[in-house]
Amino acid sequence: xxxxxxxxxxxxxxxxxxxxxxxxxxxxxxxxxxxxxxxxxxxxxxxxxxxxxxxxxxxxxxxxxxxxxxxxxxxxxxxxxxxxxxxxxxxxxxxxxxxxxxxxxxxxxxxxxxxxxxxxxxxxxxxxxxxxxxxxxxxxxxxxxxxxxxxxxxxxxxxxxxxxxxxxxxxxxxxxxxxxxxxxxxxxxxxxxxxxxxxxxxxxxxxxxxxxxxxxxxxxxxxxxxxxxxxxxxxxxxxxxxxxxxxxxxxxxxxxxxxxxxxxxxxxxxx
Numbered sequence: 001x002x003x004x005x006x007x008x009x010x011x012x013x014x015x016x017x018x019x020x021x022x023x024x025x026x027x028x029x030x031x032x033x034x035x036x037x038x039x040x041x042x043x044x045x046x047x048x049x050x051x052x053x054x055x056x057x058x059x060x061x062x063x064x065x066x067x068x069x070x071x072x073x074x075x076x077x078x079x080x081x082x083x084x085x086x087x088x089x090x091x092x093x094x095x096x097x098x099x100x101x102x103x104x105x106x107x108x109x110x111x112x113x114x115x116x117x118x119x120x121x122x123x124x125x126x127x128x129x130x131x132x133x134x135x136x137x138x139x140x141x142x143x144x145x146x147x148x149x150x151x152x153x154x155x156x157x158x159x160x161x162x163x164x165x166x167x168x169x170x171x172x173x174x175x176x177x178x179x180x181x182x183x184x185x186x187x188x189x190x191x192x193x194x195x196x197x198x199x200x201x202x203x204x205x206x207x208x209x210x211x212x213x214x215x216x217x218x219x220x221x222x223x224x225x226x227x228x229x230x231x232x233x234x235x236x237x238x239x240x241x242x243x244x245x246x247x248x249x250x251x252x253x254x255x256x257x258x259x260x261x262x263x264x265x266x267x268x269x270x271x
Contacts, residue, residue: 010114030134031131031132037071046099051103065148068148080187081185086098086153090118104218174200177199179204
C-alpha cells in the first residue's frame with residue numbers, strides 16, 4: 001500500500017528517509033506533471049530549483065526526470081538557489097509552473113516539494129487540490145521525453161534584485177551591514193551584491209551545512225540570536241566571530257564524530 005502523502009502550504013513536506021523518499025518524490029512529480037498537462041500550457045515548461053538540504057539536488061533531478069518523461073520541457077537549476085529565484089524565473093520566462101525542493105524553515109531532517117503557479121507565486125488551494133487529485137489517482141504520465149536543460153537561475157534573479165532596490169542609496173548610507181544566511185540557499189547572494197558595490201558588511205553562516213548547526217533556518221528567535229549580537233560586538237570592536245560560529249573546525253569535528261558513532265553503533269552491537 002502506497003504511503004499517504006499530505007499537502008500543506010503550496011506543497012508537501014516530510015522527514016527525510018521516512019516520508020521524504022525518492023519513491024514518494026516521484027509520485028508527487030507525476031501528479032504535478034499530470035496537472036500541468038491537463039490545466040496549463042505544458043510546452044512552456046517547468047522550472048525546477050533546490051535548496052541546501054540533504055538530498056535536495058538529487059530530488060530535483062528525480063522531479064526533472066519524471067516531468068520530462070511526461071513530455072514537458074524542464075529547466076533545472078545548475079546550483080542551489082533561493083525559492084524566489086524559481087518564482088522569478090517562472091514569471092519572467094512565462095513557464096507553466098515551478099517546483100522547488102525545500103522544507104523552508106523546518107529542522108534539518110526534513111525536506112519537501114513545493115509547486116509554484118504560472119504567475120510565480122505559491123500554488124493556490126485550487127491548484128493544490130487538483131494536484132492532490134492526480135496524486136490519489138496514481139498519475140504518472142508518459143510521452144516522448146522532453147529536454148532537461150540546466151540553467152543559471154541565480155544571475156538573472158540577482159540582476160532583478162539590483163534593479164528593484166536602490167543600491168546607490170544603500171551605498172550612500174555608509175552603514176556596515178550584518179548578513180546571516182543561516183546556511184541556506186541564499187548563501188553568498190547579498191554578500192556578493194554588497195561586495196561588488198563596495199557596501200561594508202560582515203557575513204556569518206555563509207557556507208553550505210545541511211545540519212544547520214544549533215538552529216532551524218528560520219529568521220526568528222532564538223535562531224537569529226547570533227546575528228543580533230553582531231552589531232553590538234562590532235561597535236565594541238571585539239572579536240565575536242569565533243564565539244558566534246558554532247560550525248568552526250573543532251565543533252564540526254565533534255559533530256561529525258558524533259554522527260559517525262551513531263551510524264556505527266548498531267553495526268557494533270550486531271557484531
